[in-house]
Amino acid sequence: MTVTYEDTKQQLLDAILDHVPFDGWSEVSFRAAVVDCGLDEGMARIICPRGAVELALAFHARGDAEMLERIKSEDLSGLKFREKIAAAVRFRLQAVHDKEAVRRGVTLFALPMYAADGAKAIWGTCDQIWDALGDTSDDVNWYTKRATLSGVYSSTLLYWLGDDSPDNQKTWEFLDRRIEGVMQFEKLKAQVNGNPLLKPLLSVPNWLAGQIKAPVRMRADLPGLLNPRK
Numbered sequence: 001m002t003v004t005y006e007d008t009k010q011q012l013l014d015a016i017l018d019h020v021p022f023d024g025w026s027e028v029s030f031r032a033a034v035v036d037c038g039l040d041e042g043m044a045r046i047i048c049p050r051g052a053v054e055l056a057l058a059f060h061a062r063g064d065a066e067m068l069e070r071i072k073s074e075d076l077s078g079l080k081f082r083e084k085i086a087a088a089v090r091f092r093l094q095a096v097h098d099k100e101a102v103r104r105g106v107t108l109f110a111l112p113m114y115a116a117d118g119a120k121a122i123w124g125t126c127d128q129i130w131d132a133l134g135d136t137s138d139d140v141n142w143y144t145k146r147a148t149l150s151g152v153y154s155s156t157l158l159y160w161l162g163d164d165s166p167d168n169q170k171t172w173e174f175l176d177r178r179i180e181g182v183m184q185f186e187k188l189k190a191q192v193n194g195n196p197l198l199k200p201l202l203s204v205p206n207w208l209a210g211q212i213k214a215p216v217r218m219r220a221d222l223p224g225l226l227n228p229r230k
Contacts, residue, residue: 005047011037012048013055013062017101024104025052053114056105060121064128066095071132081133082179088129089153089175093160093168103161119150126150142214152178 016025016033023029030052034044048054070091076084096102109118126149137145155178160171 008037008039008043009047009055009058010062012039012044013058016052016055017059017098020098020104021100025056025108027051030055053108053117056108057117057121059101059105060125063092063095064125067092067125068128068132070095071129076133082183084133085129085149085152086172086175086179088133089149089156090172092125092129092153093157093171099161102157106158106161122150122154126153138214148182152182 012030012033015036016029018036019029019032023032030044030048031041033055034041037044045051067088071088074087074091076087079087105118108114109121123146126146129149130145135142135145152175156171156175159174160168163171165171
């Protein structure tokens with residue numbers, strides 16, 4: 001059976017998880033994972049040019065994939081949309097089977113040289129949540145939805161890392177409060193936009209917002225094409 005680069009990366013990821021609690025997503029952990037897998041270090045560097053950082057991102061992507069599978073398998077039809085969003089965020093956190101690995105990842109992506117990678121990973125998670133829940137926006141709302149959810153997800157993740165309540169109940173209550181705050185803000189925006197006295201003042205900002213479009217969707221099933229939003 002042919003072993004692909006992705007198979008080997010997943011093998012390295014499984015191996016490094018044994019070392020991350022002690023040495024973080026570091027060069028020490030990466031080299032230990034390479035030894036554990038019996039790989040040539042040169043080949044490992046080809047697969048993971050940035051070493052442990054590549055595996056930390058692969059760990060995040062693995063959690064996203066598990067979240068998406070859960071969203072597909074659960075019956076969310078009876079929920080309000082805000083409840084669907086909360087469920088998706090909850091599924092994402094419940095997809096984590098090693099909280100210490102996430103804690104070490106937060107430390108890694110807080111470093112200036114990796115902050116953009118961390119932000120991109122969180123944005124990607126929120127983009128996948130909106131897509132999975134059927135978002136069809138193609139204007140400025142495409143960006144604001146993902147930016148808002150990124151804030152909700154990030155703050156909930158940090159709260160969850162310090163939560164020792166049974167079944168993370170305090171985290172889910174915190175998540176509900178964060179989403180409620182967003183909903184109140186959206187209601188306020190709607191009231192402002194509907195106010196005839198304020199509407200003229202918003203005509204220019206609203207026009208500018210209307211010129212913003214979502215990234216072009218590309219069919220990922222066509223040969224040679226990748227989804228630019230992933």
